Amino acid sequence: MARKATTSRRLVMTFVAYTFALILFFPILWMVITSFKSEADAIALPPKFLFFHWTLANYIDVQARNNYWRFAFNSVALSFGSTVLGLIVGIPAAYAFAFAPTKNTKQILLWMLSTKMMPAVGVLVPIYLLLLQFHLLDTFTGLILILFLSNLPIMIWMLYTYFKEIPHEILEASRMDGASRWKEIVYVLSPMAVPGIASTVLLNIILSWNETFWSLNVTNIHAAPLTAFIASYSSPEGLFWAKLSAASTLAVAPIVLLGWFSQRQLVRGLTFGAVK
Amino acid sequence: MRLTKALYAGAFALALLSTASAQSLTIATVNNGDMIRMQKLTSDFTKANPGIKLNWVTLEENVLRQKVTTDIATKAGQYDIITIGTYEVPIWAKKGWLVPLDNLGADYDVNDLLPAIRSGLSYNNKLYAAPFYGESSMVMYRTDLMKKAGLTMPKSPTWAFIAKAAAKMNDPKNGVYGICLRGKAGWGENMAFLTTLANSYGARWFNMKWKPLFDGPEWKNAINYYVNLMKADGPPGASANGFNANLTLFNAGKCGMWIDATVAAGFVTDPKKSKVADKVGFALAPNAGLGKNANWLWSWALGIPAASKHVAAAEKFIAWATSKHYTELVASKEGWARVPPGTRTSLYKNPAYLKAAPFAQMTLDSIDSADPSMNGTVKKKPYIGVQFAAIPEFEGLGDTVGQYFSGALAGKMTVDAALKQAQDYTTRVMTKAGYIK
């Protein structure tokens, strides 16, 4: 009897959960559907949900205007570059904070987070001039540095919370074996922290991929990522809903797919030390 | 058609991968229809100039202006060709930030440029940007609905007539609104229209001592007229509608009248884009009986920043993109109605164009009658420009004042409150900038 009750309850809960999940997902779904419509169908009333003439014309138009692959490649390079840099600098720091905390550790971590509070637009001109002086405008190096530094506090904090949960005894044991500190990090600590590091990497890639202000303002051609690609569609051009949807779909597709494939990892890993 | 597009896409991809040794020009441009068409047609240029490679930065107008201004003011030299308007040219030329365009080639025929447009892009009688297209503003209306309303549009209507016609054509139940006008805040959006409206009512932004004049009756009458008209006979969401949104509405058959850029005429009469292509009539921008029509003057033009390292190649490209040859190229590929209008006298003498573009004469008359000089308003003003004042502060001013008027249109504040805030804000800015001592 109890079993039956659970099954029907389960069905009801499934229905409710799917309803809300669908509501959240619908804007994305609608964007993708619209991207396959003709412009006339895109603004047809009543709206056409599935039964219309599906076409790739918008994608061809969008590609003819801007080479999507170049922007996509730049997005990948920038988010991976900044993430790798972040790991190289962030893991040792998080390790130090987790395993040799002082009374200032918490203050330092919070100070790091507070560096994210400066509104980027207030410092645009000084930073722009600095980049100009060092010939870093519209270069990978310039933008990777900015993305790396602005996400570093979050990375360190995340990594710190994972490292803190690793029992000290394991490290003690390895130290007894005479492992150097570097080896300790690479061979003992990192493997144990892999789930945490993976989540950190994912979050950092998502944040870098979607960064809008710097990526638009300090790049032009060579380092312009997908956020710049979409910027040429941000004002309407007559009938343009379908084209806009196609460009939007292209801009978000890689990161959404990455998110989907790694959702298990994200759901397990995004704790920020909040779970005991 | 689709195949050619795919081919272009392929060609672009190849062009990007190859020829690292070639000179490459970086071109910053705005995402409007004519510019995007130019991008698609550049194989004609690159074939003739195999040593030059083109990189496009296509951006929405506001973002474009942010990036181009930052670049040129810091002399970063990231762009070789920039798309700018009649607003920037006098300011930047004076600062020495632009290369004077003296070397556009023997066959360029600079004297063929329309005088109003040419003077708007010149400083000390030297051309600093070549017009890609030029525009004024005029009335576009639905001939069928006008007939149904039992009215006839005069060649040069008054604002009173426009209000009467809008009331008669308004039929929101059937999704038709009497009139569509710009409402989206921005110096190049609602303020372009509102400043010309106010000009026709005898208003100016500043008196000869740079004192703002929003506290006078001229502005008050103009803005009251606008808000009342739009509340009675405008579409919903008008305060968010810019040029493109109104174009969409008009093309979908939702507007009885629309007062906007003359270039729109080419789009609303294009049967591929417009549901009402065969039912559009044109008239001069309205007046209030004071001898000034409410039409502006604008040109999107191509210029070369002084910091560019490829001036010779950039000149070549500009000469190509703004030449008679380019006009003919567009005509041969897409028809005469699609060529960029408003730049050359010869175009308006071309029978093929006059036949394909029923709006040609009205466009020319509108452009010819626009006067950006200091004597262009009912009373003399201290600045150049019809729908703007060519001073660096104007962009920010126009945007903020545009927000107030957009707010008044949305019903967020009264017209009087909007005018008072506009007056106070403009006074502040002009004081900080040192115009008002």
Add this chain to the structure above:
Amino acid sequence: MATKQTQSAARLLAAPSIGLLLIWMIVPLGLTIYDSTLNYTLQGNPVHKFIGWTNYYYFVTDPAFLTSIWNTLVLVGSVLVISIVGGTGMALLLDQPIFGQGAARVMAISPFFIMATVAALVWKNLFMQPVFGLFAWIAHLFGAPPIDWFTNDPMIAVIIIVAWQWLPFATLILLTALQSLDLEQKDAAQMDGAPPLSYFWYLVLPHLARPATVVILIETIFLLGIFAEIFVTTGGGPGQATTNLTFLVFRSALRDFDVGGAAAGGIIAVVLANIVSIFLTRLVGKNLEG
């Protein structure tokens, strides 16, 4: 606890990140403070005169200044409430034993991956556009006049868009926390026949307090800087209805091209953000002991 040698080694390991972040903080901050005292506009006089507090005076007395602070608080506060409440609800649903949990989860967290510009463009054009938008059609179905979002309820429209992006983030973190509530506890509660409500009230909610503070901390940092959504949809208007502090600074920097004024605005924004962060630190500090 840790030996002296460990301590110095730790310092060495933390040094690069601390050093880099110090530079990343001090260089822009220093330049900004310096610029904020100058009469420095991009298209103005190339000689930048020292003008003391003038830029600060003009920024603070801007008619939009107080409105923008209020708007910032409304925006951040509303999105926090929506994402915490909605995120908790969504997380609880997804934690139930339902069919096809993975697919539901994927759909619910997807908006978090969408870049701000795209989110704003899609909502603005495909949904909230008052003539062709989907919402207008839905209103029409019920015989109601379409809501003209960006004219009549611009702030609500912006809040909807931003909350849509951040609710999934809250869901993600809260769901993670829920799944760590171990099964034994859940079973025990069920065995005791504890009514679902008290189970929720006494066991689940306290467990979610800590992750909720984390959500608040991280979201606040990002929400204080919300810009793209406003830029794309309302441009801060109509009037000043959606101008937040970041947008006001943007206006000085990239509309007036007033570098000095924007610098002063940036410094004021930093000061205000740090006041907020002091409160946050207290809140989080308490909840993240140990």
